[in-house]
Every structure is written in structure tokens, then in C-alpha cells.
Amino acid sequence: MSNENSQSPVIDAKDIAVTLTAHSGPVEVLRGIDLRVERGEAVALLGPSGSGKSTLLSILAGLERASRGSINVCGEVLDHMSEDALAIFRRRHVGIVFQSFHLIPTMTALENVAVPLELAKQDNAFERAQARLDAVGLGHRYHHYPRQLSGGEQQRVALARALVSDPELLLADEPTGNLDGATGEQIVDLLFDFHDKTGTTFLLITHDETLARRCNRIVRLRDGLVDQPEQDPIREGLVAAS
Secondary structure, eight states, X not given: OOHHHHHSOSEEEEEEEEEXXXXXXXXXXXXXXXXXXXXXXXXXXXXOTTSSHHHHHHHHTTSSOOSEEEEEETTEEOTTOOHHHXXXXXXXXXXXXXXXXXXXXXXXXXXXXXXXXXXTXXXXXXXXXHHHHHHTTOTTOTTOOGGGSOHHHHHHHHHHXXXXXXXXXXXXXXXXXXXXXXXXXXXXXXXXXXXXXXXXEEEEEEXXXXXXXXXXXXXXXXXXXXXXXXXXXXXXXXXXXX
16 A cells, blocks of 8 residues: 555545435435545444434445535545446455345355455465354354354354455444344444544444444534534543543
């Protein structure tokens, strides 16, 4: 990585808007979002359902297109990339954990985790997949299929898959939404542990204030706009205590 890239933000999105067509007329999902995330930050995107959080994450990952705006992620401009180029971009730079696990039902846990590395034609795909499954506590589940795993185990497989390529940017969209409280805490601890150990930039989508405050900074969304200035929970605490 060049020194220039190491100093530039991992996410630099400007004036991001998404307008959908409906029978009743245009629907503005995002209405001009600016978001800058520096290298190594953990940022929470906090807001109620329907505020545009998941849409923004999908745009930053190159899974959806913006109607307007400029998107630079990991030093690459996504605005006019082809679908094939976006897939390569994700494989090189981004790990994604969704609320739904999105595992391939006909593949074992080990095969699911190895998929990104196999697509990148890496020779040690299964060795690295085993190491990631070991790291999330599933060394005894290599050869189990998703239907044979609990919800928490499936999410840990999905997390191992997101991390197996050592992504520069980790995106998590309500990763505990389908899990009970104790299991959800385990997944969150694994996510933050990976961030702390590797310095990977981490963007967490959530509606949970307590979870958001584990991040370095909070960005609040409401009705497709940034609702409040970006906030640092640690700095907020110092001001409150003074």
C-alpha cells in the first residue's frame, strides 16, 4: 500500500442520493449524504428502520447504485464501475456481514468460508478458511452444512467468510438482528476483536445506541439525511463529566 493511500480516507462519499420509482411517484431513500471514514476507525451508522442505513452500506459496498454523488472507497472510485469490476473491488477490499447469513446451503462451513479465496484463485484457500473458523470457535464444525448449524453458528461462519481475505474495510449490517442477546454479544465481541487486532476500518449499521457507543464515532441518520453532526462517544463522555 502506498503512503498516499495510507493517509487517505477509506470511505469518502459525497452528496449520495438514491431515488426510487414507485406507483405513487419518486421515493427519496437517501437525500444527499456526505460520509468520510478514516483508516482504522470504527464508525457506527445509527438510525431507526427506514432511515437509509442499509441502502448506504450497499452503495459503499458497490452492491447498489447511487442516483447521484461521488463514492471513493479504499482508493477506488465506484461511480462508473461495471458489475464485474465492482465484484473484483469487493473481493480485494471489503468484507460484509449481513443480518441474514447468506450461506450457500449446499456447501459445508469450510467450503462457504473458502469461497472468496477460491474465486481469487489462492492456493491456500482451505487452510486459511480453517484458521478463520478456528478463530470464531467453529473448528469442530468444518464439515457441517448450514442446516446443521444454529443461528449463532451460521453467523459465525458468515463472519469467518467476511474476514478470511483480511479485508481493508469491514461492513456489518445489523449483524445481531436474527440472534438472541447472548449470542449476539459473542458476534459483536468477535467483530470488535478483529478490528482491535488488525486495525481494519469498520462501519457498523445498527439501531442499538449501546452497541453504537462501542465505536469510535457515531453518525446518525434519519429520513435519508445525516440527522446530527458526527459524534465521538468518548469525547461526549468527557464533556458530560466536566
